[in-house]
Amino acid sequence: MDSDPDTNGAPEPQLSEDELRLSYLSLEDSRHVPQGVRLERNGSLPADFYDAREDIKPDDVEASPPRMVTGGREGSSKGKIGLIEGLEMDGEAPPSPSSSGYAGERGSSGGSSGTVEAADGGERVLHDDWDKGKQRIDEDDTSASWRKRKKHFFVLSHSGKPIFSRYGDEHKLAGFSATLQAIISFVENGGDRIKFVRAGRHQVVFLVKGPIYLVCISCTExxxxxxxxxxxxxxxxxxxILTKSIDRCFVKNPKFDMAPLLGGTDAVFSSLIHSFGWNPATFLHAYTCLPLAYSTRQAAVAILQDVADSGVLFAILMCRHKVVSLVGAQKASLHPDDMLLLSNFILSTESFRTSEAFSPICLPHYNSMAFLYAYVHYLDVDTYLALLSTNSEGFYHLKECRIQIESVLVKSNVLCEVQKSILDGGLHVEDLPVDSSLRSGLPCPHPSQGRAGPSSMSDIGGPAGLWHFIYRSINLDQYVSSEFSSPLNSSRLHKRLYRAYQKLYVSMHDRQIGPHKTQFRRDENYVLLCWITQDFELYAAFDPLADKALAIKTCNRVCQWVRDLENEIFLFGGSPFSW
Amino acid sequence: MYFLGDYTERSMGLSSANIANEGIQFCIFDSRRGQHEGQELDKILFFYPSECPYSSQLSVIGLCEGIITFTRIFSPEAACEVIEAERHSHVFYEAEPDIWMIMVVEKSKYAESVWRSEALRGVLKEIHSLFVMFHGSLKTLIDKQPSGEFARTHLYYFFTDYLTDFTIGKKIQLPSFRECLKERGTVQMLTISRDMAIEIQSLVTVLGSPSGANTIYNSLILFQDLLVSTTLSPDDTANLFAYCVMRLSPHALSSSLSVNSWSYIRKSKSASNVSTVSAVCAALDGSHGTSHDASPGEQPRTVNVPRPLQRDKWSKGGDGFLVTDVWGVEVGTSLPRTPTLWLQQTHERTYLCVYQYKNLTIVLLIPVSSLINGEQGIALVKNQLLENVSQKIVNIEEKLSRGWGGENAYHVSGYRYLLLDGDRNISRASPPAKVTTLSKDSLLALNKLREEVDLEKKRTMLDNPEHEKDFEACIRAKNNAWVIAKISRGRELYMALEKASETLMFASDAVEKFSNRYCEGAFSLD
Structure with missing residues (x-):
């Protein structure tokens, strides 16, 4: 949890650039826009902004230079500044702002989900498949459908200006936003800070972060x-997207309107909110790796290590939300939450998929005040490389690094192995060795290879009614989660289980007296077992009728199994992850 | 647009910190009243501490009404329950439609500021249900006198008297995590043999149908602070039982100045109460303003408000019946008037007659409507009772006393537990002295687990009140204690095991053994 750049020991991001970025954001002085960066026009930007644009024509003519994309929502006069610096592939014409591929633009043009609980209750198999972007823009706080939504998220400024709302148009919610602001400041004026309000199934949770207020209204239990x-x-x-320096805009002008700065990023937030329902990384504070043979991963680590030694702060190779390989410069550590936010940002931003891109990005746990610069490139449809540098001019260097990495990955067959792993999936509870003594000492095949069919102890799931598990390695900050299998075969059931795990996690990690050591819990849906030691945390879900003694035995087997497979499911020694 | 209108403006900048230096506030308001600007004070039916400036009182109500309105946007069917802030907790209880009771606790004023909000709400519920038992609903009182003075006066005395039970020194003690093995609003039963049960049943029969009366009288029998028998509904039983334990049982009479039957802490510090009680009484006896528009601190004066919770007002008369002058005296005589109360189930007003023989307390409820000649009739009933059943009572008391295992009768070695039967408002728990041997961490862990269960229970109630969810949680805490919660067919068991082995199976076995040996029959009334 180290946000102090000094203790990170990494090259400190240049303050001048940070300032520059901020001034760019607040559109007060655009003359500091770095060279080699061309700004696309935007309908609502002030006139002097375009004047500045004329001053910064690219001097590089060989390759198209990085380009600040300033996107505008089609058909909308609302000004917004995209934060992606896209770079065209050689020979292609630069796309217009409207083709920057922001998913937010797509989703914002109209509600694509018909039901009240569209993102929460939909039966979707693939997480990538959901409707990105803002939902039900036509709703506001007077609509019955809006009031009935299971989980609202709001971001507003301390003056009550709406910044983001998960459902409905922020502008129409100005009155509602003012109400939230009134509640928060009323309590604040009494020398206190409101945490939550509960009424029946509903909970209203407040979080005050300087001039930014965040509120969640939920009946999701x-x-x-x-x-x-x-x-x-x-x-x-x-x-x-903005760094913590945004606070300064509120110091200058308490009524500062932040919403335009986030324009076009609806998809990023919607995708993050969606992930609260399916991605255990959001509450485990750990990341997960794509299962790969040890040698394959080591090959990927080696090539990333080479570039890290050449001035790249972090080199991350990911497949969807799973890490293939990850390397940091000496002493630079990457917080799992930062990885989650980074991968969410990349995955939910369409333009990254269409072209290589260079984008300023802030890692809040690394240094919340300054931007890093991320070079992002998709190597195939699922696999992408992110190279992070403190150098805003590092595009060409990072591009070269990427070319080098890509050629090694192709040569060493890593990308094929990655695709194969996606097809094979991760750990299946059905594969849990019924007698672990048979396994120990033998070389372990890929988790999904040589599956011996469902256990005889239960027709569905794994032995002893085991349905699912998550194993979190505390030292590695990584977790491995088993694949879903029958009877957990709908996304509604997946979400319910994740929420049960989440509840269990909270119950185990009590702030005052936690963490507890063991917990057994049985309700009408599951038997849940949690076991926390110094090294790991295990969360396991069983059939609600599972036998307690057998379930405990099975948990021990799961731990042994994971340890047997740890070289394939975890990333070791990529970089020091200690904070 | 929604709310927080006038109040917000007016009370901006007011720190709630300077309102209550004791760390606690109670507020009762009627949101239907004082709708017009400038008349907001009319909403307030009660505020504690009464010295609190009106602006601060309005600030509390402003926030609460605002939040109530706000949460109704999303949760029209279930009312606001709690506002949790870093320094304060606001606990809500909608006692009657639009009549809200609020408890505001300032956490920093309490050394052990960890509690379940349900336990705090339990205090509010208890005050209200006892109030209704003696005075009828607040709505009735307000309807009787729309200015609200009648209701305010009753509330003032009732609340103040109630709070004396929670006061140590100058501070009101709240049920903290240390009381996580207790449940307010429930009845504790004495376990009796089958023979004994038959004998008591015959006593109840005689009590219920005295010769010459064509009505059946309800009764409640207690042995010490434990219930032996009741003919009332579970809710009425719980209310009357609570009152008996507070003011009528031999224990309450003999240590009337010191005993708070709920607080573990208080028993050891009883001496310090004397000053508080007399201080409160002195405050009450002093001259008070009569108008609510007067400045804060001045309370309405009244002579005709019975104060059933006033301490030290019950004593045992020569005939074995308990007497009090709390309800005033008969016109033209110096004879105390017989107390009355309202039964919730039948909406019936009854006389409260209490007979006590050693450890046995017999509460007889005579419907007011059944006696035409008031006090004379009561005297007749009393005489009959003495003639017909006094020997029975002596015998029963003797047998129960002989078989009574003492303070630790329900201690189970190695276990610290609470058994709850919510449907019948019955609980049984480890003796308080034994619970205090648990470490702070075990109690905190159990308190937290109970809070989780409270939420689950509430959701089940909202989703499907008919459906009883079974639930089990067994946690090994950091200090190696096991804390356990188990809900089965509406019954709840909470447990802390400190000297247990480390395996989950051991803890489960311990629960199983306990359940087999002690839970069967422990809940049964008959």
Whole structure:
């Protein structure tokens, strides 16, 4: 949890650039826009902004230079500044702002989900498949459908200006936003800070971050601590895009309107909020790796290490939300939450998929005040490389690094192995060795290879009614989660299980007296077992009728199994992850 | 647009910190009243501490009404329950439609500021249900006198008297995590043999149908602070039982100045109460303003408000019946008037007659409507009772006393537990002295687990009140204690095991053994 750049020991991001970025954001003085960066026009930017644009024509003519994309929502006069610096592939014409591919533009043009609980209750198999971007823009606080939504998220400024709302148009919600502001400041004026309000199934959770207020209104039964954690991540995602320097704009002008600065990033926030329902990384504060043979991963680590030695702060190779390989410069550590926010930002921003891109990005736990610069490139449809540098001019260097990495990855067959792993999937509870003694000492095949069919002890799931598990390695900050299998075969059931895990996690990690050591819990849906030691945390879900003694035995087997497979499912020694 | 209108403006900048230096506020308001600007004070039916400036009182109500309105946008069917802030907790209880009771606790004023909000709400519920038992609903009182003075006066005395039970020194003690093995609003039963049960049943029968009366009288029998028998509904039983334990049982009479039957802390510090009680009484006896528009601190004066919770007002008469002058005296005589109360189930007003023989307390409820000649009739009933059943009572008391295991009768070695039957408002728990041997961390862990269960229970109630969800949680805490919660068919068991082995199976076995040996029959009334 180290946000102090000094203790990170990494090259300190240049303050002048940070200032520059901010001034760019606030559109007060655009003359500091770095050379080699061309700004696309935007309908609502002030005139002097375009004057400045004329001054910064690219001097590089060989390759298209990085380009600040300033996107405008089609058909909307609302000004916004995209934060992606896209770079065209050689020979291609620069796209117009409207083709920057922001998913937010797509989703914002109209609600594509028909039901009240569109993102929460939909039966979707693929997480990538959901409707990105803002939902039900036509709603506001007077609509019955809006009031009935299971989980609202709001971001507003301390003066009550709406910044983001998960549902409905922020502008129409100005009155509602003012109400939230009134509640927060009323309590604040009494020398206090409001944490939550509860009424029946509903919980209203408040988080104050300087001039930015975040509110969640939910009837999802998630505990306060979990919802608060989600608001923290939402705030982190804002910082990823704007850095904490945004606070200064509020110092200058308390009525500062921040919403335009986030324009076009609806998809990023919607995707993050969606992930609260399916991605355990959002409450485990750990990341997960794509299962790969040890040698394959080591090959990827080696090539990333080479570039890290050449001045790249972090080199991250990811497949969807799973890490293939990850390397940091000496002493630079990457917080799992930052990885989550970074991968969410990349995955939810369409333009990254269409071209290589160079984008300023802030890692809140690394240094919340300054931007890093991320070179992002998709190597195939699922796999992408992110190279982070403190150098705003590092585009060409990072591009070269990418070319080098890509050629090694192709040569060493890593990308094929990655695709194969996606097809094979991760750990299946059905594969849990019924007698672990048979396994120990033998070389372990890929988790999904040589599957011996469902266990004889139960027709569905794994042995002893085991349905699912998550194993979190405390030292590695990584977790591994088993694949879903029958009877957990709908996204509604997946989400319910994740929420049960989340509740269990909160219950185990009590701030005052936690963490507890063991917990057994049985309700009408599951038997849940949690076991926390110095080294790991295990969360396991069983059939609600599972036998207690057998379930305990099975948990021990799961731990042994994970340890047997750890070289394939975890990333070791990539870089020091200690904070 | 929504709310926070006038109040907000007016009270901006007011720190709630300077309102309550004791760390606690109670507020009762009627949101239907004082709708017009400038008349907001009319909403307030009660505020504690009464010295609190009106602006601060309005600030509390402003926030609460605002939040109530706000949460209704999303949760029209279930009312606001709690506002949790870093320094304060606001606990809500909508006692009657639009009549809200609020408890505001300032956490920093309490060394152990960890509690379940349900436990705090339990205090509010208890005050209200006892109030209704003696005075009828607040709505009735307000309807009777729309200015609200009648209701305010009753509330003032009732609340103040109630709070004396929670006061140590000058501070009101709240049920903290240390009381996580207790449940307010429940009845504790004495376990009796089958023979004994038959004998008591015959006593109840005689009590219920005295010769010459064509009505059946309800009764409640207690042995010490434990219930032996009741003919009332579970809710009425719980209310009357609570009152008996507070003011009527031999224990309450003999240590009337010191005993708070709920607080573990208080028993050891009883001496310090004397000053508080007399201080409160002195305050009450002093001259008070009569108008609510007077400055804060001045309370309405009244002579005709019975104060059933006033301490030290019950004593045992020569005939074995308990007497009090709290309800005033008969016109033209110096004879104390017999107390009355309202039964919730039948909406019936009854006389409260209490007979006590050693450890046995017999509460007889005579419907007011059944006696035409008031006090004379009561005297007749009393005489009959003495003639017909006094020997029975002596015998029963003797047998129960002989078989009574003492203070630790329900201690189970190795276990610290609470058993709850919510449907019947019955609980049984480890003796308080034994619970205090648990470490702070075990109590905190159990308190937290109970809070989780409270939420689950509430959701189940909202989703499907008919459906009883079974639930089990067994946690090994950092200090190696096991804390356990188990809900089965509406019954709840909470447990802390400190000297247990480390395996989950051991803890489960311990629960199983306990359940087999002690839970069967422990809940049964008959």
């Amino acid at each position: 998630e505990p306060y601590e979990a919802l608060r954690g989600q608001l923290e991540l939402l705030y982190g995602q804002i910082l990823v």
